[in-house]
Amino acid sequence: MAMTRGQFEGRSSGCLRKYRIFLVFFITILCIQVYLAYTFITLENDNLDSSGELGLSKYDKNDGQLKLSKQLKLPPDKVVNNKLNNHVNQNKTSRIKLDYNLLNFTPICDVTGKEAVSAITRAKSQICKELIVNVTCMGLQGTLYPKRLYSSCPHSMGFNKNPKKIGCYQDDKTHRMLTGFYTVLKSNNSPEQCALLCLQYGYPYAGTEYSVECFCGVEEPSQTKRLLDSSCNMKCSGDPRQSCGGYLAINIFKTGIKSFKAQEARNISTKIAHEKPARIAFLLTVNGRASRQVKRLLSVLYDPSHFYYIHVDARQDYMYREMLEIEKSCRYGNIKVAKGPGLRHASIWGGASLLTTLLSSARKMLEYSKNWDFLVNLSESDFPIKSNKQLVEFLTLNKGFNFVKSYGREVQRFISKQGLDKSFVECEARMWRLGDRKLPQGIQIDGGSDWIALNRNFIEYVSNPKPDELVSGLLKVFKYTLLPAESFFHTVLRNSIYCDTYIDNNLHVTNWKRKLGCKCQYKAIVDWCGCSPNDFKISDINKIRNTIDKNLFFARKFEPIIDQRIINYIEEYLYPMKFNNINRANSKNSYWQSLYHHGDLSPPVDDVLLTITNSLVRIIYSKYYHLNNNNYNFKLLEASVYFSDNKYQGILILAEASNKIIESSTIYDNNVNYYPERLEALVLSPRNFSTSKLWSNRILNLHVSTDYDQKEQTFRNFLSCVGPLSSPILSYEFDLSFVTPKNLTIFWIDTNNYLRDVNQIQVDETTLIGSIKPQLDEPLTIGKWNIFILADNVLIGQVNFFVTPLSFLNNHEINIKKIRDIHNGPINQKKLINNNNQKWINFLKTIGINLNENYDNNSNNIIEERTGDELNNWIDEFVKKYYKIDKICIANEFINNNVFKKLNLDKCTQTNWSSLSPDPKADINNICYT
Structure with a gap:
């Protein structure tokens, strides 16, 4: 029977209605698959660099799945994007x-x-x-760096033209054949390119798959997975004449290197009794002003059989003079200080100049002494944790080896974190980041720590004025590299004839606390976010104790201004007899560090410190010689910071005046033969903060200063001086009993009673110590500032500080034009009050704090332009309010006893607080005579 059109349409409609659920389900599944495929392709393409490399992507060894890493360091002009899908745009x-x-x-x-x-x-x-x-x-x-270098390591020389093919193998999505590293080379994949990449990262095997994929690994492929070569038939994205695997089929090649394994250090030998003890050349690269700690380090390390070469940063006049005195005092001539053209360098954190310093110093050390076996580099922040005898015994057992510390994880991750794939230039005391670069192919890249212990033969090799092709090529690479000393020696070792002398241990234990040490504290001098270790404190003593059975002989970092107790503990443990002399001198717990010396030309001193210390000199002499005015020629000789019992005690001011000034004193007596020109005073700078009764036990400290060290959570501005061009910071510390999170509001009120900034922070048990930096218009208003801290609309604390006028600018006496520029407050005095500020001003009224709301005019309409004595008197008024002269002593070496009685002063060398009092910890006068 013929079927009519209506019957057919009715049956079709019924069929569609019957199966519409299945149809909708099928279309939904199809859409999801299309979306996932599109997302995967987009994600993959988004992570390709200009050459198609996904430099940080890798397969996790635990589950074989693609694991993405994101770049952790960015220059100051980059914006951090925390979205996972935007994790990398490398190169x-x-x-x-x-x-x-x-x-x-x-x-x-x-x-x-x-x-x-x-x-x-x-x-x-x-x-x-x-x-x-x-x-x-x-x-x-393409003329800056060599494109390819060649290894001379006997068993890891790589390959010349094409890597040796092993065969085609079956791969698996969840259990990859090669699990070390994975990347997509969208446009340039080939057996050679993939093998060179894997060789650079230290993998003995490379594999190409699915045309564009490159895998690296350390395990030789299992023959049970072997396929016919015809199964790997997809053309390479970078060379269509070659095949690069297939779908889950991988071509595997040898890169020409062996899986790296560092040598094990020897701890026992039957030949030790007949072995000549190792001689050590210590290279001390020192900076800053902690000369007493350097002397203490030398006194502990010193032995007549060793050699000591001291490189002082070219900008550090004070430390240089101090080290020259050490060189002069040593009769054996085995302490030398770098001096002369081309031998002193100015280096910064991460700077390329540090590698130049190490190599030029090494060449000079080879010239000075022919007898040493090892070069060990140290800084003023290092200290031994085992005796000299133990160090010599260990190095004697391991002559011929080289001690460096490797990063220890994936090389490709180290390259990215270290910025080795970027070019940097050092100038203006800064490392400028220029952009991407490609490292030379054909060699393995390695790196880790820049603290090393290298044998003499290797030092002669790397510091040769006419280096071979490998070293000369790497010198070109590391000339424009961030932190070059952390990679150069490692990379040379891995690829040279000395590859089998590599011991993965730099003999150091380092105090890493990365939450505190990785706060981009060097971004002012480097276009990168770097990390730095923390100082050891007495609370970290177990980290030192745990090294007793390990081949670790030095620790870092130590700073007596942070914690001297742990240094005392270590020295007393290592050399108890020597430490008894320190105890008898009553200076065991004292430490002095210079802040300023009149002989310094470099670096420039802070103008506020120079202003206040000169003011203190005037106040000291006026007070104790009863001078009627300050129109006299006083001279500031030195300013130092003084610590006792691991606590800051104050600032020491050493100064002198002429006899003519003393003779004009109201206490001058012609019958007294001699009056001292030199005095030293201990000056206290009290902490000006107060709290409410309910918060008196919860707020431990509130303090305003500049130069806050986030890593050590302390101020480096010990004088706590703030000037009109300073950037003040408020630090806070709350008691451990602080449990309930609190939102605190901080008000910055200037001397004219204007509200200058409002900050809000949240404090809980994890943020008991911290700091806050306000956004203040410069120059700051001269005078007393107040900071009010509120919690839940209740005033809980108050702190004040002084902004002092300047008598010096750029280390020269300030002129009238600059006085007008910086002593009259912010340029924008007519700052408008926004709605938030007005809200806060109205609120503060309710708790009894009345602020000036008239921003349209200056408070007194007087243009400040005091100069000369008038300016000095003005400054002295501020200094007298904030600083207190606690003690004074006579600094002259020879003095009439009648003077002591008349002035009622002690001799500085007979006190326990003066910078001139005995300090056996830093006494090196006798080390070259023992």
Whole structure:
């Protein structure tokens, strides 16, 4: 029977209605699959660099799944994106236009990289700008770095043209054949490129798969997974003439290196009795002003059979003079200080100049002494944790080996975290980040710590004025590298004839507390977020004790201004007889560190410190010689910080005056033969904070100063001086009983009673110690400032500080023009009150704090331009309010006893607080005579 059209349509409609659920389900599944496929392709493409490399992606060894890492360090001009999908854009440098009006020269190429343009724009001098441009252009032209280097390690020389093919193997999505590293080379995958990449990361096996994928691993593939070569038939994305695996089929090659295994140090030998003891050349690279700690380190390390070479940063006049005195005092001539053209360098954290310092110092040490076996580098922050005898015995057993500490994890992760894939230039005491670069192929990259113990033969090899191709090539690479000393020696060791002398131990234990030490504290001098170890404190003593059975002989970092107790503990444990002499001198728990010395030309001293210390000199002499005015020529000799019982005690001011000044004193007596010109005073700077009764036990400290160290959670400005051009910071510390989280509001009120800023912080048991930096207009208003702290609209604490006028600017006496510029408060005195400020002002009225709301006019309409004696008197008024002269002693070496009686003063060398009192801990006068 024929079926009519209506019957057919009715049956079709019924069929659709019957199966519509299945149809909807099928379409839904299809859409989900399409979406997931699109998402995967997008995610993969988003993470490709310009050459198609996903540099930080890898397969996790535990589950074989793709695990993505994100770059942890960015330059100051970069914005951090925390979204997971935007985890990496490695080697994808943004392009922007350089403003050529900033330059007084014609660039040799067109600079468009965002990081290079940012560096050029921020650099101040034309010399630095031109250096950045030239290095950037050489990098773009491919003439800055060698493209390929060759290893001379006998068993890990790599390959010359093509890697040796092993075969085609079955792969698995969840259990990969090669599990060390994975990347997608979208446009340039080939057996050679993949093998070179794996070789660079230290993997003995490389594998190409699915045309664009590159895998690296350490395990030889199982023959049970072997496939016919025809199963790996997909063309390589970088060379269609070659095959790069297939779907779950992988071509595996040898990279020509062996899986790296560091040597084990020897601890026992039957030959030790007949072995000549190892001689050590200690290289001390020192900086700063902690000369007493350097002397203490030398006194502990010293032995006539060893050699000591001291490199002082070229900008540190004070430390240089102190070290020269040590050199002069040593009759054996085995302590030498770097001096002369090309031997003193100015280095910064992360700077390329540090590698230059190490190599030039090593060459000089080879010239000075022919007898040493090992070079060990130390700083003023290092201290031994085992005796000299133990160190010599250990190195005697391990002659010929080299001690360096490796990063210890995936090389590709180290390269990214360390910034080795970026070019940097050092100028203007800063490391400028220029953009991406490719490291030389054909060698393994390695790195870790820049503290080393290297044998003489290797030192001669790396410091040779005419290095071989490997060393010369790596010197070119590390000339423009961040933290070069942390990778150069490691990489040379891995790829040279000395590859079998590598021991993964730099003999150091380091106090890493990364939550505190990784706060980008060096971003003011480096376009990178670096980490730095913390100082050891007495609470960390177990970390030292736990090294007793390990081949660790030094620890870092130590700073007596942070905690001297742990240094005392270690020295007393190592050398109890010597430490008894320190105890008898009653200076065991005392420490002095210079802040200023009149002989210094570099670095420049802080102008506020110079202003206040000179004011203190005037006050000291006026008070104790009863002078009627300050129109006299006093001279500030030195300012020091003084600690006792591990606590800050005050500032020491050492000064002198002429006899003419003393003779004009109202206490001068012609019958007294001699009056002292030199005095030293202990000056106290009280902490000016108060709390409410309910919070008296919960707030341990509130303090305002500058130069706050977030890592050690303390101020480095010991004088707590604040000037009109300073950036004050409030630090706080709450008691451990603080459990309930509190929202605190902080009000900054200037001397004219204006509200200058409001900050809000949350404090709980995890944030009991911290700091807050306000956004204040410069120059700051001169005078007394108040800070009010409220919790739940209740006043809980108050702290005040003084902004002092300046008598010095750029270390010279300030002139009238600059006085007008910086002594009259913020330029924008007519600052408008926004709604939030007005709300806070109205609220503060309710708790009895009345502020000045008239921002349209200055409080007194007087232009401040005091100079000379009038300016000095004004400054002295502030200093007298904030600082207290506690003690004074006579600093002259020879003095009439009648003077002591008349002035009622002690001789400085006979006190326990003066910087001139005995300090056996830092006494090196006799070390070269024992």
